[in-house]
Amino acid sequence: MAALVSADGAYGGPVSVATDQVAALRSAGHEVTLVAGRDAASRPDHPATRLFRARRPRADGFAGMVAPGVPAWVLRHARRYDVVHVHLTRDLVTLPAAWLADRLGVPVVVQTHGQVRAEHGRLQGVLDALWTRRLIGRSRFLALTGHEAADLQRQGVPADRVDRVVNGVPLAREVAAAPGAGPRVLFVSRLADRKRPVAFVQAAALVHAVRPDVRFELWGPDGGEAPAVDAAIAASGIAAVCARRGPTSPAGARELLAGGQLFVLPSVAEPFPMAVLEALGAGLPVVLTTETGLSAAVAEAGAGAVTDGSPQELADAVLRLLGPAAWQEAATAARELARSRYAMDVVVATLEETYRRAVTERRPG
Template identity: 45%
Template sequence: MSAARKVLHAVTLHSPSHAFGGPVRVALNLAKGLRERGHEARLLALGEGFDPWPDSVEGVPARLFPARRILPLGFSGMTSPALLASAGRLVRAADLVHVHLARDLVTLPVALAALRAGKPLVLQTHGMVDPSDKLLAKVLDAVAVRRLLRGADAVLYLTPHERAGLEAVVGGPSVRTVRLVNGTPAQEERPPLSGPPRVLYSARLQARKRPVDFVDAAPAVLASHPDAHFVVAGPDEGELAAVRARITALGLSDRFTVPGALSGAEVLAELRRAHVYVLPSVDEPFPMSVLEALAVGVPPVVTHSNGLARDIAAAGAGRAVEPGPAGVAGAVLDLLEPAANAAASKAARELAAASFSMDSVLDTLLGIYGGITR
């Protein structure tokens, strides 16, 4: 793909609180990288919570349509009649359409519009399209998802587990799958550690992310480091009340800060203050927050089912543990030892640069784009 092309990146929702999480971060990183290489990348999404309404996001031209919640199904129940009416025109104006696909009423219609228009179509599912027994998933799979997975020019996956899930949704290997890892821009190394230990969680407050496990790990850490401080940051997706209640029940209100959703710049600022980053979630495909921690040089603690766990453990860049507070606490205590922290921090930055740099990811992506013809 040597000639400059117009690439439309479509994702479900962008908001100041980054409520939709990693897929938006990936879309923006890719779009920014493409623009730096001379391509005309744009973002299409629902928007929510903006005042004033933006026409660009982090320097990427963006067409954001006000979100309407038409069904009580979280992100799957959101759409915009104006976006749906404009989808055909927007995809026809692009040379290639890259959809960050979920089972929702935004990305599915945009991808279908691209198929109808005969545009080269790349789907990237971020682990969001997997076998499901839910009625809505079965209906959407029958109506649209299988057709899209079979018809796309490339379907990007993160892990072998995700690829197997995509093939299971379709009912066989009739999907043009290509592996593309998430990348993270190079970051300035965190400054030398100072002050009391600071342990960070920065992700959506959602049951699968297990933020309460992070809270429950604190007493064991505080037994050895009574001056440690813990930060639970991120938009609420049902677990904020449980997090606050557990902090109160443990009598640790003075040891915790719960700042809510943070901007991208605020997340990086918190990472640069952190001694250890913790994401106790299970079945996490390839979390951008962990990649950002690695890039800054903050050793992460993840569970074994995290898509990055093997890389982190093999590189000595952090710790992979069994789910639950005990495993988290033990790993945090290990990484609060100065020598262990310094070694893991160095390994974390080396891992981010060697395996997850944006340059490497963009090289792969542009090769995929270049191989797509109609």
């Protein structure tokens, strides 16, 4: 399995997806090696993990990132595996790894996490011409949503080569505690425009006017919105109860969620946010907008609140869910939703079937 990993969560949800899949597949008895580009701080957490230093020429993007050790390792070792599963984005780490495995005749399963879309810029077009389109003819693809599956098909992936998969989450060992004095409301994600962290701060100010005891924390690497977040906190006069804490590791993020009382993600155009799944797995009620791939399931289960994303609706949902009865009901529903619909054994069964199909399709004759 090939991917990118980072100690500070800079590579986002796909890192958690890949590492959770690896752990679950190993628990199911499969031999799995995780091969990944890494930042300077990341360290292997398993003897069968191979991490190679990745470098990116621009701090604000991943398209030019390179990790020469990853394709070199794939070239030497890929043939001893039944399948190579690549968590792929348009970068110079995962694309060459997938292309090399395909050229070596090893069945390839590609999971793009909604990152390989039909619309793209000049650099993405060059990468597509060199590698992405060469994978379309023989690889199997995993899609999180119907929209992602349709996008892949628009790029030429046959419909019968796209399998649907959900992101799964292990149930957290530590679960969130009911609100008491000074409840914590968390934002744990990249501080990027699409995630709308400023809306979180604006909602915090509205809640503070009613419940001055509530504390708000923003955790995650800067995706361009950190200055705006700091300015919004200062302008709202809530610095005493609202703080931007900075990045945290994927493991650290899960500990944070278990220590909070509510999770708020005002994102738009969010296919399948892993941070939300991790919050649900910790029994943490969530507040979302209508524009995530998990909004309908959360609303149906009563595992939190789905809003229009305005600061006022976000604040109203936070105030309601901090009530003891409402919180307990939503927290119980959150944990059950994670267990029943997004358990890792469901993901493993899907992956096993996809791998079998990939092997059968590449078998000679």
